């Protein structure tokens with residue numbers, strides 16, 4: 356056992372942090388598929404209008420089914436309030452890779468600039484109540500397909516944007532804005548040109564048994580990107596992407612009451628709370644999570660331009676293997692300054708186990724405003740490095756782990 360050194364505070368009160376109701380306040384159980392209003396076969400042509408008409412005339416509470424063993428091609432679709440889309444097992448819905456279809460009007464979709472946001476999503480859910488996407492089928496964003504006569508792919512637009520420090524104008528697969536009670540169940544989301552799921556100012560979001568996958572060669576693909584959401588459950592889901600698997604921001608509204616459990620987050624940049632936490636992130640609970648091949652594992656980052664209060668964040672039973680920065684709590688990321696000082700309070704890590712040596716960072720902004728973290732049953736590997744500044748880190752840790760055997764299931768076949 357080694358006691359963590361506390362560098363910053365003269366007096367440390369060793370008491371259990373009290374985190375109540377760090378979770379989705381709803382009682383969430385496994386979703387059930389809705390009844391079907393209309394079933395469709397693919398025509399092998401552009402099915403946008405057929406699918407959209409079926410959605411628009413579907414009875415609230417029911418779903419339009421895309422039937423098994425067909426491949427549908429479509430441009431942007433909007434799921435109306437109360438209605439759902441069900442993609443049956445062995446059915447595929449592919450996004451037609453033509454930027455003109457998604458363009459919001461400035462003729463910039465498929466290019467990069469300083470701001471991004473010039474494309475409609477493949478599937479939009481806007482100001483809806485009780486809509487969803489169901490079924491064991493696949494929605495393919497075709498991020499690797501050529502989008503123009505120059506044989507450029509959506510992902511190449513993203514890579515070029517990154518190289519020039521710009522933002523790509525690519526469509527996310529699913530955009531959920533200002534909605535209530537939205538469910539994504541069982542669906543497989545692949546090859547997003549940008550985010551797979553982007554959810555803004557939404558209350559009541561359930562993501563259950565969803566699979567998200569993009570190949571290594573993709574660029575700027577987030578799994579689930581949330582800003583200003585409340586009452587969220589993400590459960591039994593596997594995410595393999597190139598950017599963030601799950602990111603929680605608060606640039607437009609507070610993000611709070613979020614439960615994420617029984618997940619495998621794999622081969623990606625990592626997870627994040629931040630970097631914009633302006634309206635506050637609180638009452639978040641990550642439990643039973645396997646994290647493999649990530650740059651950042653537990654990662655809470657902001658700065659004094661976009662700071663705000665990050666409080667009551669609980670991580671339980673997190674197994675990591677091949678994660679370079681297993682715990683990274685940093686108020687200088689990036690190091691830009693403004694007048695909104697960040698505050699990280701009541702951050703609780705229980706049974707966080709890391710099978711590789713890595714960098715552990717706790718960097719608060721000033722002594723009078725320390726990061727407050729409590730560790731329990733933390734086990735890491737020998738050779739890990741710890742950097743603690745302006746932080747009160749209490750609890751114990753052991754450096755007796757090595758390899759992947761501490762993970763709950765055999766992660767062997769999950770590595771790639």
Ligand SMILES: *[C@@H]1O[C@H](CO)[C@@H](O)[C@H](O)[C@H]1NC(C)=O
Nearest residue numbers: 373374375376637638666667
């Ligand atoms: C954090 O949890 C404590 C204890 O339940 C509660 O008093 C406090 O209001 C919470 N903080 C936020 C920002 O929700």
Ligand SMILES: *[C@@H]1O[C@H](CO)[C@@H](O)[C@H](O)[C@H]1NC(C)=O
Nearest residue numbers: 374375376377378640642669
């Ligand atoms: C977080 O969720 C786990 C699993 O549901 C639960 O056991 C734990 O009590 C929760 N923690 C908090 C602080 O709500």
Ligand SMILES: *[C@@H]1O[C@H](CO)[C@@H](O)[C@H](O)[C@H]1NC(C)=O
Nearest residue numbers: 379380381382558585586612
């Ligand atoms: C979250 O869910 C709880 C329980 O259903 C509900 O009381 C609360 O109003 C919801 N929060 C928001 C912001 O709607």
Ligand SMILES: *[C@@H]1O[C@H](CO)[C@@H](O)[C@H](O)[C@H]1NC(C)=O
Nearest residue numbers: 393394395396397422423425
């Ligand atoms: C879909 O195609 C299958 C196989 O060709 C056919 O049996 C079924 O009736 C079709 N369903 C609809 C709703 O068109």
Ligand SMILES: *[C@@H]1O[C@H](CO)[C@@H](O)[C@H](O)[C@H]1NC(C)=O
Nearest residue numbers: 422423424425443444445446
């Ligand atoms: C779809 O194809 C699979 C495998 O070829 C087959 O087992 C299944 O019965 C088919 N489903 C339908 C609805 O035709």
Ligand SMILES: *[C@@H]1O[C@H](CO)[C@@H](O)[C@H](O)[C@H]1NC(C)=O
Nearest residue numbers: 437483484485534535536558
């Ligand atoms: C959403 O719809 C339900 C009924 O399906 C209704 O009770 C609820 O008030 C609606 N919520 C909002 C925010 O419109």
Ligand SMILES: *[C@@H]1O[C@H](CO)[C@@H](O)[C@H](O)[C@H]1NC(C)=O
Nearest residue numbers: 501502503504505506507508
């Ligand atoms: C794009 O690819 C097609 C098929 O591979 C090829 O015929 C064509 O010459 C390519 N165009 C450019 C501009 O590279």
Ligand SMILES: *[C@@H]1O[C@H](CO)[C@@H](O)[C@H](O)[C@H]1NC(C)=O
Nearest residue numbers: 472479481530531532555607
């Ligand atoms: C969804 O919300 C985001 C963030 O506020 C905004 O940029 C985007 O334009 C919205 N999309 C639509 C279609 O309203």
Ligand SMILES: *[C@@H]1O[C@H](CO)[C@@H](O)[C@H](O)[C@H]1NC(C)=O
Nearest residue numbers: 615616617642643644672763
């Ligand atoms: C987490 O895993 C433990 C044992 O592996 C299990 O007992 C518990 O129910 C799981 N928690 C959740 C929230 O599923």
Ligand SMILES: *[C@@H]1O[C@H](CO)[C@@H](O)[C@H](O)[C@H]1NC(C)=O
Nearest residue numbers: 686687688689690691692718
């Ligand atoms: C942030 O930038 C300031 C000003 O350039 C510098 O003095 C400070 O050391 C930097 N802090 C960190 C943590 O990099």
